Amino acid sequence: MTILGLAAAGGMAMAQTQAPMVGAPVPWAMGLQQSGGPIKDAISSFNDLVFWLMVAVTVFVAILLAWVMWRYNEKANPVPSQNSHNTTLEIAWTVIPVLILLVIAVPSFRLIYYQDRARDADLTINVTGHQWYWSYQFPDHGNFSFDSRPIQDEDIRTGQLRSLEVDEPLVVPAGRTIRVMTNGADVIHSFFVPSLGVQRYSIPGRTLETWMRADQVGTFYGQCNQICGVNHWFMPIVVKAVPQAEFDAWVASARTRFARQDAPAPALAEADNDTIRIAAARQ
Ligand SMILES: [Cu+2]
Incomplete structure (x- = not known):
């Protein structure tokens, strides 16, 4: 299915069913995770293209091999050919693979640039990887930040997914383009949500950009x-x-609950005045 087709199908599914989507691995799955947004749609159709090209090449090579084994074995072909090269064939087996690689390369680069940075983002979220949890910061909403820590397997409740749940999920508005800026606090981590098609390294001392959008309400692991x-x-x-x-209400409550870094201004201002006074006294 094309990207447009997938987008249309996604829109229809959204209109028909309002059941929240769950973006998570399922037992015995053979393909990619179900798509929850436009980047994953694009990744899935690129994956389909490469998969079918690969099938065609594999089948062609297998048939060729079987034919050579049948037609040119010692019994069927007792006097072997003395040919050492064939210019037409050599050009063909160079040019055809180059064309196949071009057919892969063009949409591949298009996809990389599509994922690369947000265009007309509705909001920005800073993501920081720590050993071993994530923290999120909302610079457009008063700059509050919070940690999101894993729930131990023994504390998992019925209906929750083992080894995938956290105490404070990253809440985002559905249908909005979110700019994601990643950073590392200690070592290199990677922020990876397969069903939204997001993956970016989080590297200490370096900020990387990508984006995501969930086309429907749901939970994406x-x-x-x-x-x-x-x-x-x-x-x-x-x-x-x-x-x-619901996102607006969550932000309002989160700004109070995670007020730690929400309103540091007065304390800093006092500290600054003290520093200035001390510096002045020293002179
Ligand atoms: Cu890790």
């Missing part, structure tokens, strides 16, 4: 995707996409 130490396996990510009104 991910994990750290860069080996980052002994608890790397247990750094789940939960992105909860909610309607805009």
Whole structure:
């Protein structure tokens, strides 16, 4: 299915059913995770293209091999040919693979640039990887930030997913384009949510950009995707996409609950005055 077709199907599904989507791995799955947004749609159709090209090449080579084994074995062909080269064939087996690689390269680069940065983002979220949890900061909403820590398997409740749940999910508005800026606090991590098609390294001292959009309300699970130490396996990510009104209410309550860095101005101002006074006294 094309990207447009997938988008249309996604829109129809959204209109018909308002059941929240769950973006998570399922037992015995063979393909990619179900798509929850436009980037994943694009990744899925690129994956389909490469997959079918690969099938065609594999089938062609297998048939060729079988034919050579049948037609040119010692019994069927007792006097072997003395040919050492064939210019037409050599040009063909050089040019055709180059064309196949071009057919892969063009949409591949298009996809990389599509994922690369947000265009007309509705909001920005800073994501920081720590050993071993994530923290999120909302610079457009008063700059509050909070930690999102994994829930131990023994504390998992019925209906929750083992090794994938966190105490504070990243709440985002559904249908909005979100600019994601990643950063690392200690070592390199990777922010990876397969069903939204998001993956970016989080590197200490360096900020990288990408974006995501959940086309429908739902919960999208991910994990750290860069080996980052002994608890790397247990750094789940939960992105909860909610309607805009619910997001606004969450922001209002989050600004109070996570007020730690929300209003540091007065304390800093006092400290600054003290520093100035001390500096003045020293002179
Ligand atoms: Cu990790």
